[in-house]
Amino acid sequence: METKLSQSLEDYLEMIHMLRMEGKVARVKDIADALSVKMPSVAKAIAELKKLGLVTQEPYAGVELTKEGEVMAASILNRHILLKSFLTRLGVSEEVADKDACCMEHILSAETLSKIESFMKPVRPAPKRRKR
Amino acid sequence: METKLSQSLEDYLEMIHMLRMEGKVARVKDIADALSVKMPSVAKAIAELKKLGLVTQEPYAGVELTKEGEVMAASILNRHILLKSFLTRLGVSEEVADKDACCMEHILSAETLSKIESFMKPVRPAPKRRKR
DNA sequence: ATGCTAAATTAGCCTAGGCTAACAAAAATT
DNA sequence: AATTTTTGTTAGCCTAGGCTAATTTAGCAT
Helix, strand or coil: CCCCCCHHHHHHHHHHHHHHHCCCCECHHHHHHHHCCCHHHHHHHHHHHHHCCCEEECCCCCEEECHHHHHHHHHHHHHHHHHHHHHHHCCCCHHHHHHHHHHHCCCCCHHHHHHHHHHHCCCCCCCCCCCC | CCCCCCHHHHHHHHHHHHHHHCCCCECHHHHHHHHCCCHHHHHHHHHHHHHCCCEEECCCCCEEECHHHHHHHHHHHHHHHHHHHHHHHCCCCHHHHHHHHHHHCCCCCHHHHHHHHHHHCCCCCCCCCCCC
16 A cells, blocks of 8 residues: 555554564553653544554554554664664764654655665674684 | 744745855745745745744845844754765765755754764864974 | 736635543452 | 542644635836
């Protein structure tokens, strides 16, 4: 379907994914706290994501990602991880790198992302000198 | 005063600055065209910037930056230039670098910007041996 | 000078994405 | 089991930042 999400919806999707990966139930309250917004904002966002077929939710229960939502969330998270480690490599502190990565992940073009990826790669684990 | 501008207002301010630097009169029409928005949107933005004391405008005439607006616009533009050349150095094409810089310029923390600056600098003119 | 065109403004609509307040359901405590 | 607390939902407000349509002004050409 390739629905282009807003930054805000991307954030919600990503957060749901992170919570689920930690084995937690992604409850409205948790999402709200994690993103520093209020519960009704989360409810609205979830309604949107449901309409887009990216998540499912039984009333008054936790949120689950659909296959498609899973894929999309994973891609966002990958961008986040890439960007954070990139910034860290430039010497930016963990905390700030995380915050800035969080903004950048929504806006950078595929080309820029791929160049950043290339920049990060070349430091491969050193050509294993002997020793197994 | 240190008013924190929205991304959108930063864009308007920056564009006005660019037009003025090219010696052009920054007319509503020009700004609208340059930013791909309609004139009424520009009018609204200018009204805001006026309230903030960043620009002046006689009714039905071109827009001028105030001292403060000038300073702020220059800082935005500097960020833009820094980021664009940074991306270019990473191998991103001119066009995309420009577009992505345009987004990044509004969101990156001071820390990240300074680290990027450091990354770009190291090409200093070689440590003048001797000589004063 | 008059009238036409282009530019600027104003009024008012729309959407996204926050919020609060009020209510409903579920969970936990007693 | 009843009550309280927590969580979820709904209704409805607000703002920023776009837009269109309608009006006003300015700048030219005739």
